[in-house]
Amino acid sequence: MALLTPNDLININRQLQEADSVVQKVTGLDIKDVCQALYGTSPLSEKVGIVPVTSGNGIIGNFSASLHAITQYFGFDSFVTDMPDVSGYYEAVQNGAEIILMADDHTFLAHNIKNGKMANNQPCTGVIYAEIASRYLKADSKDVLVMGLGKVGFPGAAQLVQKGFRVYGYDPDARLLKRAVSDLGVIPLDPANPKKFSTIFEATPCANTIPEAVLSENCVLSTPGIPCAISEELRKKYDVQLVAEPLGIGTASMLYSVL
Numbered sequence: 001m002a003l004l005t006p007n008d009l010i011n012i013n014r015q016l017q018e019a020d021s022v023v024q025k026v027t028g029l030d031i032k033d034v035c036q037a038l039y040g041t042s043p044l045s046e047k048v049g050i051v052p053v054t055s056g057n058g059i060i061g062n063f064s065a066s067l068h069a070i071t072q073y074f075g076f077d078s079f080v081t082d083m084p085d086v087s088g089y090y091e092a093v094q095n096g097a098e099i100i101l102m103a104d105d106h107t108f109l110a111h112n113i114k115n116g117k118m119a120n121n122q123p124c125t126g127v128i129y130a131e132i133a134s135r136y137l138k139a140d141s142k143d144v145l146v147m148g149l150g151k152v153g154f155p156g157a158a159q160l161v162q163k164g165f166r167v168y169g170y171d172p173d174a175r176l177l178k179r180a181v182s183d184l185g186v187i188p189l190d191p192a193n194p195k196k197f198s199t200i201f202e203a204t205p206c207a208n209t210i211p212e213a214v215l216s217e218n219c220v221l222s223t224p225g226i227p228c229a230i231s232e233e234l235r236k237k238y239d240v241q242l243v244a245e246p247l248g249i250g251t252a253s254m255l256y257s258v259l
């Protein structure tokens with residue numbers, strides 16, 4: 001898994017506010033509304049314990065602090081434990097945490113220890129970015145392009161299929177593309193014969209994955225992918241509505257899904 005860097009998370013509050021205003025422009029809803037529409041839940045200041053984890057590549061600077069800011073932004077009562085790992089988990093429960101947030105290099109989870117519900121960041125991220133794309137007010141058709149059909153992209157594509165969109169998809173991993181075609185009915189995008197889209201969802205760890213040939217004027221690009229899927233030059237040229245943020249939107253999806 002491509003890991004976050006402390007630099008990705010600088011001033012997460014500003015990044016989240018900027019993303020929220022684009023979501024509102026694109027969908028007419030803010031991120032909280034989208035989460036509520038997706039899961040039918042709303043926070044009531046649930047206590048969230050954020051536990052730093054030292055395994056693997058270790059603690060990522062700004063990660064726990066960013067989760068603290070993000071949980072507060074979405075109306076949760078949260079704290080970061082002083083201790084990491086097992087001692088941190090113990091500390092979180094001792095201090096009344098109802099929901100545990102913690103991540104190693106492979107899994108980022110939210111676990112509601114009151115109702116037993118648990119969420120994984122990858123599918124939750126795919127689902128909410130796809131949901132935002134699906135709610136584009138100026139979409140000119142039910143055609144959507146999905147670039148990247150991995151642990152985030154595939155659940156996002158499934159969400160779009162479930163909502164009745166005609167989903168075109170591309171992934172250089174033939175096995176994953178074949179799985180999306182057979183399991184979801186995704187239409188493989190022919191890079192040699194591209195078409196234009198007003199709605200695009202991208203979930204890859206690569207920059208500049210969106211070919212100019214698929215961009216239409218004022219299209220929406222909803223992408224959790226890091227680095228960004230489109231250059232600033234192309235974004236400006238087509239006035240692309242870019243929904244992109246490194247951690248908060250996916251974390252909100254996790255938290256609302258375990259309430």
Ligand SMILES: NC(=O)C1=CN([C@@H]2O[C@H](COP(=O)(O)OP(=O)(O)OC[C@H]3O[C@@H](n4cnc5c(N)ncnc54)[C@H](O)[C@@H]3O)[C@@H](O)[C@H]2O)C=CC1
Nearest residue numbers: 148150151152171203204205209224225226245246247250
């Ligand atoms: N912003 C956020 O909150 C979050 C961001 N992410 C980011 O999302 C990205 C995807 O994560 P995962 O799905 O877990 O990775 P993954 O490795 O499971 O899937 C990525 C897929 O993108 C495909 N790909 C690579 N280049 C491509 C291209 N040019 N066109 C189409 N597909 C291409 C790969 O073949 C792979 O199947 C990563 O950058 C990850 O860091 C992940 C979780 C949350």
Ligand SMILES: NCCC[C@@H](N)C(=O)NCCCC[C@H](N)C(=O)O
Nearest residue numbers: 002003004052053059060063103246
């Ligand atoms: N963008 C949300 C997905 C994050 C994921 N790509 C990642 O970097 N995971 C590693 C997190 C490691 C956190 C670390 N163990 C800590 O607790 O500081």
